[in-house]
Amino acid sequence: QSTIDKIAAGEVVERPSSVVKELVENAIDAGATAVTVEIKDGGISFIRITDNGCGISKEEIPMAFLRHSTSKIKTVEDLLHVTSLGFRGEALSSIAAVSQVELITKPADALTGSRYLIEGSKEVKLEEIGAPNGTTFLVRNLFYNTPARQKFLKSAQTEASYISDFMERLALSRPDISFQFISNNQPKLNTAGNGNLKDVIYRIYGRDIAMNLLEVHTECEFMKVDGFIGKPVISRGNRNFESYFINQRYIKSSLVAKGIEDAYKLHLMQHQYPFTVLHLTMDGTLLDVNVHPSKMELRFSDGKGVYEFLYESLKEALEHKEF
Ligand code: ADP
Ligand code: MG
Numbered sequence: 001q002s003t004i005d006k007i008a009a010g011e012v013v014e015r016p017s018s019v020v021k022e023l024v025e026n027a028i029d030a031g032a033t034a035v036t037v038e039i040k041d042g043g044i045s046f047i048r049i050t051d052n053g054c055g056i057s058k059e060e061i062p063m064a065f066l067r068h069s070t071s072k073i074k075t076v077e078d079l080l081h082v083t084s085l086g087f088r089g090e091a092l093s094s095i096a097a098v099s100q101v102e103l104i105t106k107p108a109d110a111l112t113g114s115r116y117l118i119e120g121s122k123e124v125k126l127e128e129i130g131a132p133n134g135t136t137f138l139v140r141n142l143f144y145n146t147p148a149r150q151k152f153l154k155s156a157q158t159e160a161s162y163i164s165d166f167m168e169r170l171a172l173s174r175p176d177i178s179f180q181f182i183s184n185n186q187p188k189l190n191t192a193g194n195g196n197l198k199d200v201i202y203r204i205y206g207r208d209i210a211m212n213l214l215e216v217h218t219e220c221e222f223m224k225v226d227g228f229i230g231k232p233v234i235s236r237g238n239r240n241f242e243s244y245f246i247n248q249r250y251i252k253s254s255l256v257a258k259g260i261e262d263a264y265k266l267h268l269m270q271h272q273y274p275f276t277v278l279h280l281t282m283d284g285t286l287l288d289v290n291v292h293p294s295k296m297e298l299r300f301s302d303g304k305g306v307y308e309f310l311y312e313s314l315k316e317a318l319e320h321k322e323f
Pocket of ligand 1: 022026027030051053054055056064065090091092093
């Protein structure tokens with residue numbers, strides 16, 4: 001196994017939650033409508049991700065684990081129109097470099113499924129077996145061959161909480177996909193995948209919050225806002241309960257938060273942070289999401305316009321409401 005593979009792996013795979021993120025994003029890119037994530041020991045010893053997506057044919061499996069091989073970009077033009085979540089073709093090779101991976105997969109049109117074992121970048125087995133349509137990835141003993149990286153891991157409980165936070169944001173970002181999250185055999189999250197955002201909020205935050213929401217739907221020439229803002233009774237002392245998504249991706253943007261918070265403050269006449277789950281939709285060419293590889297920080301080409309639209313539309317949405 002090459003040093004280069006191990007170094008590259010460090011950039012994509014920092015901790016168990018990065019493995020979950022990459023594999024779940026692959027499942028979504030594969031068109032899955034249901035994704036189950038199971039972990040043990042915070043994902044350090046065991047991560048299993050099962051999807052009902054398109055599967056991988058036996059011939060394509062070894063290729064998928066090569067660095068910079070991706071089925072998602074075929075031409076230079078494709079690069080300009082990337083809509084899939086991952087397109088660098090590094091995740092599987094990076095994960096396989098630092099763990100023991102078992103893959104069981106079957107495309108719907110294949111007669112049999114395949115089972116593939118790869119450990120520390122070394123292929124161990126590729127065989128045909130019976131399998132349901134879709135894909136299961138099992139990732140065992142993360143960083144078993146890179147003890148230096150293992151030292152940077154936090155406690156199993158903390159690692160589990162990172163994965164749990166990620167799963168919650170993911171469920172909020174895609175109410176149309178059913179997510180299940182199980183940690184140490186305990187079911188932690190289960191969403192229906194029926195497209196109902198309020199239902200997902202209820203599953204994650206409980207009844208008190210779900211009962212105290214105002215629905216928001218506004219739009220202008222360049223963007224659309226849909227989702228929920230909490231009534232003042234559930235307002236907060238910090239930003240931890242503000243979630244924003246742009247084009248179905250979780251983002252952090254102080255500009256977006258500020259636009260919403262300022263409208264909320266004007267309405268409440270005191271400084272409080274709202275509970276929010278808001279989905280913004282806008283033309284991808286108006287933003288730059290690749291500022292950071294984790295794709296959470298982003299820039300708007302017209303930040304002022306975005307702020308003003310959010311401020312005005314939230315102000316209006318709150319104005320005509322009785323709390
Ligand atoms: P990328 O997602 O950037 O293409 P990855 O290393 O994450 O690169 O995955 C490599 C390839 O493996 C993908 O392009 C895809 O063809 C295939 N693949 C990975 N996970 C799945 C999955 N859950 N279902 C179907 N195909 C998958
Ligand atoms: Mg990927």
